[in-house]
Amino acid sequence: MLEPVNLILLIMLLATGIAASVIRSLLGAVIAYSIYSLFMCLMWQRLQAPDLALTEAAVGGITTVLMVVTIFKTKGKVK
Amino acid sequence: MKKWLALFSVGVMGIVLVYAALLLPPMGATGIPTTLNVIPHYLKYGVTEGGAENIVSAIILNYRGYDTMFETTVLFSALIAVLAVLKREKRELIPPPKYTPGDEPSMMVRTAVSLVLPFILLFSINTIFYGKYSPGGGFQGGAVIAAGFIVYTIVFGLYEATRRIPEISRVATEGFGPVTFFTGGLVGIFTGLNFLTYTVPSFPVPFQAAVSTMIYAWINIGIGVDVAGIFVSILFAILKEE
Numbered sequence: 001m002l003e004p005v006n007l008i009l010l011i012m013l014l015a016t017g018i019a020a021s022v023i024r025s026l027l028g029a030v031i032a033y034s035i036y037s038l039f040m041c042l043m044w045q046r047l048q049a050p051d052l053a054l055t056e057a058a059v060g061g062i063t064t065v066l067m068v069v070t071i072f073k074t075k076g077k078v079k
Numbered sequence: 080m081k082k083w084l085a086l087f088s089v090g091v092m093g094i095v096l097v098y099a100a101l102l103l104p105p106m107g108a109t110g111i112p113t114t115l116n117v118i119p120h121y122l123k124y125g126v127t128e129g130g131a132e133n134i135v136s137a138i139i140l141n142y143r144g145y146d147t148m149f150e151t152t153v154l155f156s157a158l159i160a161v162l163a164v165l166k167r168e169k170r171e172l173i174p175p176p177k178y179t180p181g182d183e184p185s186m187m188v189r190t191a192v193s194l195v196l197p198f199i200l201l202f203s204i205n206t207i208f209y210g211k212y213s214p215g216g217g218f219q220g221g222a223v224i225a226a227g228f229i230v231y232t233i234v235f236g237l238y239e240a241t242r243r244i245p246e247i248s249r250v251a252t253e254g255f256g257p258v259t260f261f262t263g264g265l266v267g268i269f270t271g272l273n274f275l276t277y278t279v280p281s282f283p284v285p286f287q288a289a290v291s292t293m294i295y296a297w298i299n300i301g302i303g304v305d306v307a308g309i310f311v312s313i314l315f316a317i318l319k320e321e
Contacts, residue, residue: 050214051135058222065229069317
């Protein structure tokens with residue numbers, strides 16, 4: 001019932017989602033989040049929602065850039 | 080004590096959410112209101128009522144037009160919030176980039192971006208204009224434009240980017256989405272129909288299709304330009320030196 005591609009995508013979604021919240025380094029967390037957003041984009045395509053896949057691909061990249069810029073502007077201070 | 084209280088409340092919330100998720104109908108279920116009424120109606124009347132061959136486009140711009148219209152104002156208020164905190168960048172305060180020999184930005188990256196950027200923008204224009212027929216539309220195209228400009232800004236620096244995309248060219252675009260929605264929606268009111276109607280049955284048939292295509296293009300351009308201007312302005316506001 002569950003296709004292997006979907007299974008891989010779901011496992012990677014879980015793994016990257018958990019990684020984004022567990023990783024201590026802010027830059028690492030943002031990178032994990034951007035990978036999550038890429039897998040989510042593939043998942044939207046698998047769920048036959050190409051409109052959402054396009055949005056996810058573009059907006060995921062833009063938010064990653066915005067967050068990386070913010071981290072460098074604040075020198076990556078946690079507190 | 081505080082930690083246990085937090086854990087308890089998060090746990091209760093999690094259990095409630097999982098319980099609610101289990102009550103949802105499974106994917107592709109039959110016999111629920113969505114598959115009985117909503118989807119057949121969209122598939123049967125979506126093209127004639129919505130006026131767009133891409134049913135998703137007809138849904139987000141016609142059946143749920145108000146939702147999309149006020150989403151553009153939500154984006155605009157997000158920009159206002161960012162600018163209230165960070166202020167807009169000032170062109171004359173941005174120093175020109177000084178590169179020490181051996182530390183210049185890579186020529187390969189700059190050449191690759193210069194070559195690829197026109198194609199990114201071309202793809203985004205294609206996405207915006209064909210939103211009526213194929214996956215895509217104003218928001219997706221605008222986000223792709225913004226992504227292209229953001230790549231350009233990162234590689235060539237803020238000084239060069241604010242020269243190419245000056246503030247005056249963005250100010251006009253940032254509130255353009257709601258403007259096109261209101262003007263495009265007025266077509267329905269002036270022909271005696273509802274606000275945000277795309278197909279006018281009283282027009283002759285070939286003219287009718289042209290009018291619906293033009294309203295779709297107008298509104299999609301509005302959303303796309305709006306999204307691109309807002310994202311680029313937010314990036315510039317964050318990037319500028321204090």
